[in-house]
Amino acid sequence: MKKQLIFILFFVSVFGFAQENPITVAIDTATIRIGEQIQYKIVVDQKRNVLFSKLQLDSLGKVEVVEDLPIDTIKNKLEKKYILTSFDSGQYVIPKQQVLVNNRKFFTDSLLVNVATVKVDTTKQKMFPIKAIKNEPKTFDDYKHWLWWIIPILVLIAVVLYFIFRKKEKKETIKIAIPPIQEALQRLKELDEKHLLEQKKIKIYYSELTDIVRTYIEKDIHIPALESTTNELIETITDFNESSKLGISKETIQQLKEVLQNADLVKFAKSKPIVEEIKEHRNMSEHILQNLKPVKETANEVE
Numbered sequence: 001m002k003k004q005l006i007f008i009l010f011f012v013s014v015f016g017f018a019q020e021n022p023i024t025v026a027i028d029t030a031t032i033r034i035g036e037q038i039q040y041k042i043v044v045d046q047k048r049n050v051l052f053s054k055l056q057l058d059s060l061g062k063v064e065v066v067e068d069l070p071i072d073t074i075k076n077k078l079e080k081k082y083i084l085t086s087f088d089s090g091q092y093v094i095p096k097q098q099v100l101v102n103n104r105k106f107f108t109d110s111l112l113v114n115v116a117t118v119k120v121d122t123t124k125q126k127m128f129p130i131k132a133i134k135n136e137p138k139t140f141d142d143y144k145h146w147l148w149w150i151i152p153i154l155v156l157i158a159v160v161l162y163f164i165f166r167k168k169e170k171k172e173t174i175k176i177a178i179p180p181i182q183e184a185l186q187r188l189k190e191l192d193e194k195h196l197l198e199q200k201k202i203k204i205y206y207s208e209l210t211d212i213v214r215t216y217i218e219k220d221i222h223i224p225a226l227e228s229t230t231n232e233l234i235e236t237i238t239d240f241n242e243s244s245k246l247g248i249s250k251e252t253i254q255q256l257k258e259v260l261q262n263a264d265l266v267k268f269a270k271s272k273p274i275v276e277e278i279k280e281h282r283n284m285s286e287h288i289l290q291n292l293k294p295v296k297e298t299a300n301e302v303e
Contacts, residue, residue, distance in 0.1 A: 022046055023099050025108035033116050035268050037066060037085045042097060042108055044078040051100040052080045058092040063113065064261065066269055085269050086115045088231065184216040184289050188282075197278060205278070206263040213259065213285055217292065221246070230260040252291040255284050 028039040044050050052071070057063045067083040086092065091114050096107040178186075191212065196205040214225040214233070223240060225233050234257045241248045259281050265271035273281075 021106055022101060023106045023108050025097065025111065027094075027111055027113070030112065031114040031116065032086070034087055034089060035085060037083050037269065038113060040082045040084050040094065040111075042080045042099065044099065044101060046076055049100075049102050050078055053098045053100070055082055056095050056097060057084075058094060058113075060090075060092060062086050062088045062090065062115070063092050063094065064265070066265060066271055084113075085265075086113070087229075087264065087268070089115050089117045091115075180216050180220040181289060183219075184212050185286070187212045187215075188286055188289070192282075197275060202272065202278065203266055206266045206281075209282065209285055210260055210263045213256070213288060216289055221292065230257070230264055233260070248292055252288055256288050256292070259285055259288065 022045045024043045024045070026041050026043070028041075032038060040055075042052065055065060055068070057065070063084055063086045065082055066085050069081040069083065072079040072081070084094075091112060094111045094113060096110050099106050099108070188209075191205070191208050196202075196208075211226075217223050217225040217233075217237070221237075221240070223233070223236055228236065234253065237248070237253060237256070240246065241253070262271070262273065262277075262281060266273065
């Protein structure tokens, strides 16, 4: 009788332990190419007092949240979904996530995501025929006999032009050099006047907005910004700021990173931010332009 009682208690404790953690996590795929999306889902098996914590991503910051979806109720379960993506190839671990259920802490399993580059199939490239041998190029001796006619004609034309224009004053066009910051702010104003948001041309709007910021960085700070990726540009500015003592604040660099990353999502991941977010990025870009100005130049202007 005692053995049966012990067996029953053991079975109940094992079953209770197996049922203790009501949290599961899943992704629709563990391998993607750069820019593709993953659906990351956390499921609570019963309708309880549930509080989902802020999603914690990989420690390298290579995996990004495209969309944070609202909580769904399916039968007797709660589901929280996120759309994730990455623009850097490699293997990244999405760490354990904390969920509060009835004021108790539970954790999901960590997951590994593989991000691969896009391979180019060289077997499908177009082949071109071999070009024929070119003819021997002409030499100066082939045209020497024409000089007896060309030189006198050129001299005559030069003399005629001299007498025609000798009394006319030459007006030199003076090019007014506009400082890069004024040029950038003027372009920003012209972007507002295009009313691209009203026309729902969000992708074009973000392309022009980031081009204004990148062009200013290239002209005034002399950092190659137009051909750099977002991560390359942020790393270069951070290193250049520390080594040259430009005095650009970490807040300004973080704002620049936020604007460029959101623009990448719009252009490559087809993200659709709301109007308030777009206006915030526009105002943030103007703040970035005014605060990226090298501290040395600012000091010279004060003097």
